Amino acid sequence: xxxxxQTQPGMFVQxxxxxxxxxxxxxSDPSYGLFWYKQPxxxxxxxxxxxxxxxxxxxxxxxxxxxxxxxxxxxxLVISASQLGDSAMYFCAMREGIGTDKLIFGTGTRLQVFx
Amino acid sequence: xxxxIQSPRHEVTEMGQEVTLRCKPISGHDYLFxxxxxxxxxxxxxxxxxNNVPIxxxxxxxxxxxxxxxxxxxxxxxxxxxxxRDSAVYFCASSxxxxxxxxxxxxxxTRLTVV
Numbered sequence: 001x002x003x004x005x006q007t008q009p010g011m012f013v014q015x016x017x018x019x020x021x022x023x024x025x026x027x028s029d030p031s032y033g034l035f036w037y038k039q040p041x042x043x044x045x046x047x048x049x050x051x052x053x054x055x056x057x058x059x060x061x062x063x064x065x066x067x068x069x070x071x072x073x074x075x076x077l078v079i080s081a082s083q084l085g086d087s088a089m090y091f092c093a094m095r096e097g098i099g100t101d102k103l104i105f106g107t108g109t110r111l112q113v114f115x
Numbered sequence: 116x117x118x119x120i121q122s123p124r125h126e127v128t129e130m131g132q133e134v135t136l137r138c139k140p141i142s143g144h145d146y147l148f149x150x151x152x153x154x155x156x157x158x159x160x161x162x163x164x165x166n167n168v169p170i171x172x173x174x175x176x177x178x179x180x181x182x183x184x185x186x187x188x189x190x191x192x193x194x195x196x197x198x199x200r201d202s203a204v205y206f207c208a209s210s211x212x213x214x215x216x217x218x219x220x221x222x223x224x225t226r227l228t229v230v
Contacts, residue, residue, distance in 0.1 A: 047219070102163070102171065103148070
């Protein structure tokens with residue numbers, strides 16, 4: 001079964017607008033961590049933001065915020081004021097539970113920002 | 116900090132040949148991960164080490180793949196013999212302090228093509 005699901009293969013957004021990239025996850029462990037990574041066309045994997053399962057507040061990092069809805073098991077990434085340089089693949093990932101350090105990735109969403 | 120360093124960046128080899136991918140993690144990081152990225156299967160964790168000891172190799176596809184970490188600053192992933200279906204981008208990542216609420220740092224990847 002898929003642990004991390006990203007249902008949007010591709011998204012388009014106009015420059016300066018906000019965009020939400022969806023991510024749902026599946027775990028029965030009460031302790032877990034959720035991550036978002038950006039992969040531009042150059043291929044490197046860039047860490048964006050982290051949310052712990054016990055964190056009370058949604059994580060924010062500059063223009064990135066994570067809309068964490070625990071009951072729905074969703075961890076959507078919100079990018080505000082999109083820039084052309086935000087065009088890339090975006091991956092949601094989960095580290096599940098205590099005692100493991102595996103990071104399991106979703107299939108990704110390709111975001112294209114147009115002028 | 117030079118980040119996670121992988122070599123080579125690109126490798127083209129003939130089917131049946133041995134291939135060795137190399138990784139130098141960030142100094143002080145005690146976890147090292149090898150991932151493989153393909154269009155069909157996305158990002159897959161192959162194996163990871165903690166303090167140079169392999170912890171989980173359940174993602175290693177078959178006996179043709181082997182990984183070593185002889186010291187804290189160097190790891191190799193070897194494929195012998197290589198096959199066309201091994202063509203992929205191979206990423207090495209490292210993390211410290213049980214990782215990782217701050218993300219795993221990825222190398223630039225090695226693009227392997229087996230012809």
